Amino acid sequence: MLIKLPKASDCHESDVTPESFYLFRRSLLGGALAGIAASSLPRWASANDASRYADVEAGKAPSWFTGKLPDTKWQAVTVTGEAITPFKDATHYNNFYEFGTGKGDPATNAGSLQTEPWSVVIDGEVAKPGRYALEDFMKPYQLEERIYRLRCVEAWSMVIPWIGFPISSLLKQVEPTSKAKYIRFETLQDPKSMPGQRSSFGLIDWPYVEGLRLDEAMNPLAILAVGMYGRELPNQNGAPLRLVVPWKYGFKSVKSIVRISLVSEQPKTTWQSIAADEYGFYANVNPTVDHPRWTQARERRLPSGLFSPNVRETQMFNGYSDEVASLYTNLDLRKNY
Numbered sequence: 001m002l003i004k005l006p007k008a009s010d011c012h013e014s015d016v017t018p019e020s021f022y023l024f025r026r027s028l029l030g031g032a033l034a035g036i037a038a039s040s041l042p043r044w045a046s047a048n049d050a051s052r053y054a055d056v057e058a059g060k061a062p063s064w065f066t067g068k069l070p071d072t073k074w075q076a077v078t079v080t081g082e083a084i085t086p087f088k089d090a091t092h093y094n095n096f097y098e099f100g101t102g103k104g105d106p107a108t109n110a111g112s113l114q115t116e117p118w119s120v121v122i123d124g125e126v127a128k129p130g131r132y133a134l135e136d137f138m139k140p141y142q143l144e145e146r147i148y149r150l151r152c153v154e155a156w157s158m159v160i161p162w163i164g165f166p167i168s169s170l171l172k173q174v175e176p177t178s179k180a181k182y183i184r185f186e187t188l189q190d191p192k193s194m195p196g197q198r199s200s201f202g203l204i205d206w207p208y209v210e211g212l213r214l215d216e217a218m219n220p221l222a223i224l225a226v227g228m229y230g231r232e233l234p235n236q237n238g239a240p241l242r243l244v245v246p247w248k249y250g251f252k253s254v255k256s257i258v259r260i261s262l263v264s265e266q267p268k269t270t271w272q273s274i275a276a277d278e279y280g281f282y283a284n285v286n287p288t289v290d291h292p293r294w295t296q297a298r299e300r301r302l303p304s305g306l307f308s309p310n311v312r313e314t315q316m317f318n319g320y321s322d323e324v325a326s327l328y329t330n331l332d333l334r335k336n337y
């Protein structure tokens, strides 16, 4: 976010949407594409994997993930009329400062992140705290595909097909007490595998922390993701577990989560600590409230180039007003940016 933006252009080019970037139509997919015996599965369960999208690199999915994948509710939420960002862009243009501040650094460096074994701590104001191996943590949840816009505070955006489950389902499991008012998420701290945490880039007080009000976390759009593009999360996108809150700027969507705490006070978040006048706790996408150093009225939809900047108008709550505006009826969004 400590970046120089190209001068925002006023042009509104209609998006070019190469066919290959769209979801493959389900009717085109046979079991053969999935590399599995289609006859052993119900028809609707075949080929529900990375072959749904063009040019997806195969990963090394853990068995708990591949075991759950056939039962995924595909396209549980989607965007219409907007192209899905190519996998290559979504995985090579990243913000993950633990692996460097350049957009290509996470793809280059995140291979050092060990995602297996992985454990998640649930603590704070809950009836059922605990420390879980990720495969046990995931047991209760059915996976859903959520195709969401992702709008970075730096004024670029993508459309990403996530795989995850609603945070409301997690909260049902762990039973917040009446004192729980916020939920706080913490990224792994491991300087051995995260070069950004050992560099002299001393601005950030690791680990990366984010948070939501409890009613925001309960909103059906708020998910914890374990996959994208029909496969498990690539490390640079926050494997093995990350937050996705599509109506907020991307920095709220904290990656590689190891601790989830229910708390009574508003948590102090990483970007607030760095520059409270630029990055607020709420961070709702809002085209009418500019960042002190640039406009938030428009965004570059990736892929974006010099000759096809692919600029579009930013929408209130990133286009999710119908679902989330009611959370903020009593809040001054100019003060609570």
Ligand SMILES: Nc1nc2c(c(=O)[nH]1)N[C@H]1C(S)=C(S)[C@@H](COP(=O)(O)O)O[C@H]1N2
Pocket (backbone or CB within 6 Å): 090, 093, 094, 095, 096, 097, 098, 150, 151, 152, 153, 187, 208, 236, 237, 238, 249, 250, 251, 252, 253, 254, 255, 256
């Ligand atoms: N731990 C951690 N989480 C993070 C970040 C980070 O630097 N560290 N960057 C955030 C920002 S600014 C954005 S835009 C999104 C980017 O997610 P993506 O790389 O999957 O597109 O991750 C967010 N989550």
Ligand SMILES: [Mo]
Pocket (backbone or CB within 6 Å): 095, 151, 152, 153, 154, 249, 250, 251
């Ligand atoms: Mo961002």
